[in-house]
Amino acid sequence: MIDVVGVGDDGWAGLDDGRRGLVERASTIIGGQRHLDLVAGHVAAGAEMVRWPSPLRAALPALLERVGDAVVIASGDPLRSGVGTTLVELLGADQVRIHPAVGSDVLARARQGWSAEQTVVVTVVGRDLRAVLPHLAPGVRLVVLCSGGEDPTRLGALLTEHGWGTSLLTARWHLGGPDEGALAELAHEFSATTADLVVVCVEARADDHTQVARTAGVVPGRPEDFIDHDGQLTKRDVRASALARLRPTPGAHLWDLGAGNGSVALEWCLATDRATATCVERDPDRAARITANAEALGLAGRVEVVVGDTTAIDLTGLTEPDAVFVGGGLDPDLLDRAWSSLRPGARLVAHAVTLEGESALIATHNRAGGELTRLSVEHAVTLGRFLSWTPARAVVQLATTKGTP
CATH class of the missing domain: 3.30.950.10 (Tetrapyrrole methylase, C-terminal domain)
Known part of the structure; x- marks a missing residue:
């Protein structure tokens, strides 16, 4: 059993009797040097004081196996960006007891x-x-x-x-x-x-x-210039429709297959906390741009980019998705493989701008059900002294959810 004792900047004086007793009775105490110094004058004679190894996570299993039961000293609330979270992930909640202090x-x-x-x-x-x-x-x-x-x-x-x-x-x-x-x-x-x-x-x-009014908030459909791009991206009105059906949820994972410059995956991550994405893009320059865009938006570590052709990539090697988006240049075989990869309850949204792609969506709809929608968007542009409507290319959208077998 590992007891994780949270200590504030007031040190020993700020500990209650329960946390003091854990430290005083411990045969092994683990922590950073600053934390060990805070309790050094109050440990049992012969108690072993162990500093964290480096690199921490890789070396933790061997250390914990060696010491057995121990008391860990940590800052404030050990489950707020602290070592308590790491220990629970490694050992399980039944092997770690958290004794928090008031966090910073x-x-x-x-x-x-x-x-x-x-x-x-x-x-x-x-x-x-x-x-x-x-x-x-x-x-x-x-x-x-x-x-x-x-x-x-x-x-x-x-x-x-x-x-x-x-x-x-x-x-x-x-x-x-x-x-x-x-x-x-x-x-x-x-x-x-x-x-x-x-x-x-x-x-x-x-x-x-x-x-700020153009880009702030979590609702998708940001202007195209919210990221750096070369024109290969799902336009804002169609993108907003796709994400409304993909339904981002906290911690959920998206596959963006044929990601272009990553607009759908990036807005998926911006929509809710801890959402993540895997982007598959065959063009190396666009793949690098997705990574740069993710970093610029504060999404570093939440967007994985795989360089490869979606028609040939092994989808089984990717993190299991909660939703999949397939862009306008879809391939019928890719659509079938993406659908087969989904667990029950996961969602698929796919777009087509060609007759062949539309046919593939209709076939999948006949088999899997869901919504089949034709999206036609027109924008007002100047025509001489007046305004006139200019239509964008129509997009056929399939949105469906994998049912229970």
């Missing part, structure tokens, strides 16, 4: 007077700072857990670059401890290096409300 995100909200219901917590500890970007909208309150004292200034520069320079940033460090401090500045003015153990409270304010 909770203390930050308390100092700000922000309710939990109105605050989003984002961690960039050991991650790309751009992970903050998908959460931005006018009036949003964020608590950002940072890696180090340079992150508040870097965050201010990032927000300014993306049109949020008038947002108010309040950096708070060593929350709950004797060295607690704070500094509040507008994002475009923030230039200080703070102490480590820092979080940043963000009150999001847009510099350009017109631009």
Whole structure:
């Protein structure tokens, strides 16, 4: 059994009797050097003090097998961007007991007077700072857990670059401890290096409300220029229809087969927390552009890109999908293989712009059911001194859900 004891910046003084007793009775105590120092004067004689190995996750199984029962010392709430989550994933919840302290995100909200219901917590500890970007909208309150004292200034520069320079940033460090401090500045003015153990409270304010109104929010159908592209992407009105039927849900995984520049997969991930995608694209330049677009949108690590021809790729080697999207240049065999790959309850949306593709969709509809829709979109453009409608290429859309065998 592993007992994970959360410790605040107030150290031993902040522990209750229960957590103190676990530390005092432990024969093996594991943690980072800072955490071990916080409890070093209160452990049993002969207790083994073990620092985390490196690389952590790869070396953990051997360490845990060697020590058996142990007490782990961690920061605040060990299940908030902490080692507690890793230990539960490795050992199972029945082998790990969590004894949390008040986390830094909770203390930050308390100092700000922000309710939990109105605050989003984002961690960039050991991650790309751009992970903050998908959460931005006018009036949003964020608590950002940072890696180090340079992150508040870097965050201010990032927000300014993306049109949020008038947002108010309040950096708070060593929350709950004797060295607690704070500094509040507008994002475009923030230039200080703070102490480590820092979080940043963000009150999001847009510099350009017109631009923000075009792209903010989770509803799909962003303008084509929300990503870098070469013209090969599903246009916004048709894309919004596809995603309405794909139904992104938290943690769900999408296959975007023939992804082009990745617009469908990227909006799938932006629509909800923890959604992920695998994009299959045969053109290496477009595949690289998908990765770059994902990073620019703060989706690094959530979008996998596979370079290959969808007509030949082995779909069984991909992460099991909750939904599959097949773009306009579909191949009948690909459609059959995609459908066969779906588990019960998973969804398929496929588009066709050719008669051959339309025939394949009709055949699949006859076999699997679902909705068969013809989408025709027209845009008003200038014609001399007047406006006139210009139609886009019509798209036939199949949307269906795999039933129980």
